[in-house]
Amino acid sequence: MDIEARREGLAEALWRVIRRDGLERASVRNVAREAGISMGALRHYFGTQDELLAFAMRLVIERARGRIEALDLSSCAPRWAAETVLREVLPLDAERRAEAEVWLALTGRALVDPVLWALRDESYDLLRGLCRRLVDMLVESGEAAPGLDADLEAELLYAVVDGLAVHAVVRPERATDDLVAAVLARHLDGLSRRA
Amino acid sequence: MDIEARREGLAEALWRVIRRDGLERASVRNVAREAGISMGALRHYFGTQDELLAFAMRLVIERARGRIEALDLSSCAPRWAAETVLREVLPLDAERRAEAEVWLALTGRALVDPVLWALRDESYDLLRGLCRRLVDMLVESGEAAPGLDADLEAELLYAVVDGLAVHAVVRPERATDDLVAAVLARHLDGLSRRA
DNA sequence: GCCATAATAGCACAAATGTGCTATAAAAGG
DNA sequence: CCTTTTATAGCACATTTGTGCTATTATGGC
Numbered sequence: 001m002d003i004e005a006r007r008e009g010l011a012e013a014l015w016r017v018i019r020r021d022g023l024e025r026a027s028v029r030n031v032a033r034e035a036g037i038s039m040g041a042l043r044h045y046f047g048t049q050d051e052l053l054a055f056a057m058r059l060v061i062e063r064a065r066g067r068i069e070a071l072d073l074s075s076c077a078p079r080w081a082a083e084t085v086l087r088e089v090l091p092l093d094a095e096r097r098a099e100a101e102v103w104l105a106l107t108g109r110a111l112v113d114p115v116l117w118a119l120r121d122e123s124y125d126l127l128r129g130l131c132r133r134l135v136d137m138l139v140e141s142g143e144a145a146p147g148l149d150a151d152l153e154a155e156l157l158y159a160v161v162d163g164l165a166v167h168a169v170v171r172p173e174r175a176t177d178d179l180v181a182a183v184l185a186r187h188l189d190g191l192s193r194r195a
Numbered sequence: 196m197d198i199e200a201r202r203e204g205l206a207e208a209l210w211r212v213i214r215r216d217g218l219e220r221a222s223v224r225n226v227a228r229e230a231g232i233s234m235g236a237l238r239h240y241f242g243t244q245d246e247l248l249a250f251a252m253r254l255v256i257e258r259a260r261g262r263i264e265a266l267d268l269s270s271c272a273p274r275w276a277a278e279t280v281l282r283e284v285l286p287l288d289a290e291r292r293a294e295a296e297v298w299l300a301l302t303g304r305a306l307v308d309p310v311l312w313a314l315r316d317e318s319y320d321l322l323r324g325l326c327r328r329l330v331d332m333l334v335e336s337g338e339a340a341p342g343l344d345a346d347l348e349a350e351l352l353y354a355v356v357d358g359l360a361v362h363a364v365v366r367p368e369r370a371t372d373d374l375v376a377a378v379l380a381r382h383l384d385g386l387s388r389r390a
Numbered sequence: 391g392c393c394a395t396a397a398t399a400g401c402a403c404a405a406a407t408g409t410g411c412t413a414t415a416a417a418a419g420g
Numbered sequence: 421c422c423t424t425t426t427a428t429a430g431c432a433c434a435t436t437t438g439t440g441c442t443a444t445t446a447t448g449g450c
Contacts, residue, residue, distance in 0.1 A: 029408095
């Protein structure tokens, strides 16, 4: 049988505990109970708690990466492609909202937990690189002005995306799906017309 | 003697523990040890741990609010005023970086801790309202186009600020002070010239 | 100086935690 | 059918935690 699928299922049990009770309640016992198995069984798949946390954080990254890579953007207009890709990162539905909440909790812990440092950096570099490629694409296609400082615009775009993600997670009543999507579209509009 | 100042000092001890060891290690004992006092003394000022956490989160908000209100912007050009105010929120020096790290940790917990919900909302509304007023100011002064959707621009501006804050805290080697400041300036430039 | 009140110290206790460890059940390979 | 992994279960133990509680020391008002 597929042990990797099993591990992903257990990591998702951890996600549920984190979202319902918080990371501070995500003990080995609580996660095992959530998954409906014993402590011993859980520890058969993750020898230590750090291992489980790291796997769960990596899973967040991989899920997002998978969704992005699954998109076929070859026939899209650059502006539309950019919006489509970035909407895949923002928490605009239940699945992505779950990932974003877990990401926020784990990012907070990654500030002080050496085990998560590498994953935190990887996650930042992945999305920052994606934004950079999108900016380049818009410039090359002529949608955005050629004189742009692409690095600056990439960090700005990434800040918009992460800021929106945080707001959508922290204050969903105000930062609604529609508002978040509209703000992203607005920024991309400005980027296209910018000198 | 001033009991409020004492409480602030103890909350700052909590900040130090959060920054050094993480929120999950911020136990009553550890905070008391950091402050150099006994558990009993700490509990004389904060009857429960929730009380201490809430006070520490409120202190983050009040410190930022105090810095902003202390600014005298009456004689500033609107664009300069906006940049000055927002730079006061971003973690561009040691003191503000400390506040931002604590804010990130407590915001993560606020997702599941009812005690912090009101403070989380208050913090969002405060900064969102600030961004809204800045946008209005730019529009009224003629720096930004009058046809703007002020609500949309306010949320966008707030997303930029919070996204930059997160990046500066999570990845300071890449999101350096200079880069963060430049990105903020770039966005304000775009806002001023936007149709 | 007296005394109420504030301040500090720290013990006690039940609850929870991570992990080392052993024991049983299931599956797989030959 | 037997044996060797693999999977599951859960106990044991030392630590840590939050808070109730009592005891001791300072401090101020009068």
